Amino acid sequence: MANRSTIECGEIVDISAVAELYQQLNNALDSDGAVTLNAGAIERVDTAALQMFACFVQEIIKRHRDVSWNAPSEALRRSADFLGMTQVLKLNEIN
16 A cells, blocks of 8 residues: 555634535545644544534545544544544544
């Protein structure tokens, strides 16, 4: 496999930012290798974004590729925990 792709998640990950982030995630799916999601700057994340991340993580796993989170922010962790999505997002697999 090729090098690891890195995706910068940004500060606000909500419905208004989903289209741009979706394109980055889609590009990462089309490439080879593992993917790191840099999530340390996330200050706010909504359910739509978490659902998109969950679909992405599941698709990466389905393709037998690695995905990890780099420094997931407390806001991301709280939101995922509140919605019961920590495991599906693989938030415990920190890079």
